[in-house]
Amino acid sequence: MENRAIVIIDYGAGNLRSVANAIAKLGYQPRVVNSPKDVLAARTIILPGVGAAADTMAALKKLKLIEPIKQVIAENRPFFGVCLGLQILFDGTEEGGWHECLGIFRGRVRKLPAGLKIPHMGWNQVKQKIAHPIFKDVPDNANFYFVHSYYADPEDKSLVAGETEYGIPFCSALAHKNMVATQFHPEKSGEHGLQMYRNFIEFARQAK
Amino acid sequence: MLTKRIIPCLDVKDGRVVKGTSFVQLRDAGDPVELAAYYYRQGADELVFLDISATPEGRDTLVDIVERISKEVFMPLTVGGGLRTTADIRRMLNAGADKISINTAAVLTPNLITGGAEKFGSQCIVVAIDAARVANDSKPRWEVYTHSGQKPTGLDAVFWAKRAVKLGAGEILLTSIDADGHRAGYDIELTRAISEAVTVPVIASGGAGNLEDLYEALVDGKADAVLAASIFHYGMYSIRETKEYLAKRGIPVRL
Numbered sequence: 501m502e503n504r505a506i507v508i509i510d511y512g513a514g515n516l517r518s519v520a521n522a523i524a525k526l527g528y529q530p531r532v533v534n535s536p537k538d539v540l541a542a543r544t545i546i547l548p549g550v551g552a553a554a555d556t557m558a559a560l561k562k563l564k565l566i567e568p569i570k571q572v573i574a575e576n577r578p579f580f581g582v583c584l585g586l587q588i589l590f591d592g593t594e595e596g597g598w599h600e601c602l603g604i605f606r607g608r609v610r611k612l613p614a615g616l617k618i619p620h621m622g623w624n625q626v627k628q629k630i631a632h633p634i635f636k637d638v639p640d641n642a643n644f645y646f647v648h649s650y651y652a653d654p655e656d657k658s659l660v661a662g663e664t665e666y667g668i669p670f671c672s673a674l675a676h677k678n679m680v681a682t683q684f685h686p687e688k689s690g691e692h693g694l695q696m697y698r699n700f701i702e703f704a705r706q707a708k
Numbered sequence: 709m710l711t712k713r714i715i716p717c718l719d720v721k722d723g724r725v726v727k728g729t730s731f732v733q734l735r736d737a738g739d740p741v742e743l744a745a746y747y748y749r750q751g752a753d754e755l756v757f758l759d760i761s762a763t764p765e766g767r768d769t770l771v772d773i774v775e776r777i778s779k780e781v782f783m784p785l786t787v788g789g790g791l792r793t794t795a796d797i798r799r800m801l802n803a804g805a806d807k808i809s810i811n812t813a814a815v816l817t818p819n820l821i822t823g824g825a826e827k828f829g830s831q832c833i834v835v836a837i838d839a840a841r842v843a844n845d846s847k848p849r850w851e852v853y854t855h856s857g858q859k860p861t862g863l864d865a866v867f868w869a870k871r872a873v874k875l876g877a878g879e880i881l882l883t884s885i886d887a888d889g890h891r892a893g894y895d896i897e898l899t900r901a902i903s904e905a906v907t908v909p910v911i912a913s914g915g916a917g918n919l920e921d922l923y924e925a926l927v928d929g930k931a932d933a934v935l936a937a938s939i940f941h942y943g944m945y946s947i948r949e950t951k952e953y954l955a956k957r958g959i960p961v962r963l
Binding site for chain 2: 646647
């Protein structure tokens, strides 16, 4: 029944269609939702994102999705945050002043160091810091597509599943219990990106 | 390390790719969807689609094309040509484009840059600048042209690039009108002037004739990405051999 449905949270972010297309390409059924009820009913959840963190938080708040998202994470349901979907898991972001985020993890989202072109835009390598099912059949240091100006700086470094270098090394993938999140866009990262979604869905299927 | 991007550009007119149909491997090289999939398999880093039909019908066709491409091709797509309002931008993004490129409309209504950046984020607003060298000036200087390079604006290209970024552009797609179509190399001086003037990535365009030209735009021109049309469309070089050449010369690329 619902098991093949992958719920994608829609709060008006631009790239949601690409995520849905990637999931459909893998033979699963993307289900795009924006109501608290549908999020709470979800078994496997993807939170995509692009743009500014404060806008994302404001949009989620308006749709009354903050508490449902916190709840599905607290219940350890399989969850994949993409780009801003990674950043807003932290206490807050320095983007456009200080904006509080979901506070699932301790740490803040900081601006990438000056001196390099911002946004960090293009394909960059992800160094795998831990063995995780999400990396199955994905070579270490494979290239993924990034586009962002801020990065998450977790206090607990054991969350870091993948690291990327742009002026500084930063957390480009994280994993915790049944959650994963990436700063890069798997839906824009060719075959390796699709493989990560495939891995996540398989990981979610086996998750308890 | 961030790699340099190699970007084929497809000009689309009334739903067909114009320029370059020498792909023996393809059933229909004029079909943008098939060509996009071909470049995706070859390892292009991004694709740019420019609608040159500049009619409402042409644009409707392009929306449909972008929708079809984004189901098959999982790489960044930039779409431009005749987008004038944030509603136009939204339509392309909803169809599956990651970035949109605005040129004439950005010059005529700079608010479109700000409005687009506020609504959808700077990262998806590419300001395309067509510039031509101003002759007989003591110091090199370039003027911005609009309407497909037909209409001089009096705007200085470096000034305009900086202003576009201040208004919210997340990337500059820079075309040298003088070099475009001549396959004699990019305007390196122009590319470097713009790249050094702005904090966002710059895509160099116009003039690629061989692989050395790409190398020079990236190294001497300090571009973050290079765009080319004919050298790829006419099969002079594959994306793969382009990247192997650049890698051999020490440029970080995604192979």
